[in-house]
Amino acid sequence: MGQKNIVTCIDAGSEYCPCYLAENNECITCSHLQGKSFCDCNWSGVCIYQEFSWCGNMKKNPRETIESKIIEKKQFGENVFVFKFHVSKTLARQLKQPGSYIFVRDMEKPLYFDVPMSIMYADEQRGEIHIAVQILGVKTKALLDCQEKMFIKGPYWNGLIGLKDLKGTEDKDVLVVGRGIALAPAMLAVEYLLHHHNRITFVIDPGKTGSAFIEDYFNGLEMDKVYLNLRTEEGLKQLSHLFRQKSYSLVYSGGSDLLHQSLKDLIAKSDENIKLVATNNHEICCGEGVCGSCTAHTINGKRIKMCKAQVDVEEIIERGNIHG
């Protein structure tokens, strides 16, 4: 009975649509490309099925892996590295929108070392992108050896859930909360929100990584910055106090699902219609909706490929894994 949660594909209508999913009747958006007989989609734009037909019933060229020059590699604290890459101006422009990410890999390593990294900064004039990497596991450790070049695959865009709400916020008060390495993707969101005349209160929790890696990027950005430790009672109390001080229209949660949940609870208590946008914390491995590692389930049990699909943020938090 009816479509209760509308799922949209971040890639719909882009130069990468239709994709492998369309070829296999698994398209997130188009009913024809799900094997059905008639239109039943929610996509307002040039028809994906029409594009597919124009492409000779084939997908468009997928994203390619390219060699990219490392301009700078800088260490912050014990285990955070900021990499600056030289890329085409086009790619830098494509990676400027909030939620953008790429896959990076040591050129000596096989495909399955591809690891997704959020874009912290993109300069389309100079053709430059910056990422911050926290060294945690096999894939990130492998990046330590990279000196001159690295493999990059992109652009990908689904790093934030609730992107539509973020993009629809203009001239409002916004609370941005970021913790640890998830402070990196907050920067694109902050830039976007400021560009759209929003007033930002940025709560910075240095977490385990510290916040030094991000401080340079604050230059010239006008916002209130508050440093808190959100893993303490005191920190949470102060956050709650801050939250009540202004009438926020949007809350940005950059951190673990635990942080998302705390902010969601704060919003629920407030009785206001406050939108939540949250970092996408699912384990993304291929970015193309194929490998299945990022699969999540909505409250209604619908299977969602989180590397491509935008869905109601509350749905995903409810069912997400609460990582520490």
Add this chain to the structure above:
Amino acid sequence: MVKVVVIGGGWAGVAAAITARKAGAQVTILERMDILLGLGNVGGIMRNNGRYTATEECTLLGAGELFEITDKTARHVNVDFPGHSHASLYDVCKVEPIVRKLLADRGIDFKLRSRAVDVKMNNDSVRGIVLHGGEVIEGDVFVEATGSTGPMGNCLKYGNGCAMCILRCPSFGPRISLSQKAGVEDILGKRSDGSYGAFSGSCKLNKDSLSPEIVEELNQKGVVILPVPKEDIHVKKLEMKVCQQYALKEYAENLILLDTGHAKLMAPFYPLDKLRRIKGLENARYEDPYSGGIGNSVRYLSIAPRDNKMKITGVDNMLCAGEKSGLFVGHTEAIVTGSLAGHNSVRLGKGMSLLELPVNLACGDLIAFANDRIKTEEGLKTRYTFAGADYFQRMKDLNLYTTDKTELKSKIERMNLLNIFEEKLV
């Protein structure tokens, strides 16, 4: 107070809104585009053949406003063209703003660029309509008049792809079948070969692109008939047309142009290079669809099962009108079905018995006949219009066709239905 939400602001939806308002409801129209009337913005043919009777009947029943507008904006009246008598052709460039004003004057709320995408249900009742942006519009009774045309994927699979018609799906998003979202499966019209859907039956040429002689004749007579070169005559092409009333041999052997502000070309589409071989059309270009040289919109892919009171079977509080309610062709048919659905929406909201138009009126008979026939395979391949094909013949056979207004008035008076749609019920 009964709150009626009409989904779709074409002729059917507008008609439903007016009768619902007259019956005392608070009415909201949800329309996905930035203009009302939908395909009515490229239509224009009224009062031809049996539509004359239906127009007079509907007016006597108390829903004459929209016909008044189409009469008032007529560029030509009493035009005859092959197979059709006493047509009037409204100016498609003038009619929409006047309708818009009428709705505003009547206190009918219409929300443009408000595409309905889903329903909120409460068992078998619709509680509200979900808009594209997530807003929910609640109501007591709903009238679905979203039509049956497009969107792009359907026009591709069952036609020649998007021909860029007035419905502008890429700009305003696809039509969504709300009755289907409410759990009631759509019925699908077929062509004579059994394939689904049918092409819209006419396109528009930009009048300024035609020769001065043709323009003058159009302005004077309202109709121009141009013979098609022998090598280009394809009688087969008629089979794919929606408008079986125009699927006559004359329409294969001639190009028939009608003056509705633009030059209405009575063919679903016509390759531009072939069109330009015809004298006077050397510089012709399409006005609607923009790609009228390759195709046209595909329709009849989304019809709700209903009773003769226009209530959708399987949903407690939803009615339907226009093409959503049957394999109907034309504005007159949309206005007639819409007017009944709108009136009945208020009856339904008040728990009153619903009005069924008697079959000794053309309006009542068309609604009942189309509903009977849609249950058969052959009936799915037929179109129902007062203007021609099988149904006009039936009107004549049953003595339903007349242009005598006095006779119609006394008939409707006898039935005690005079101005029934004017009656305030709440």
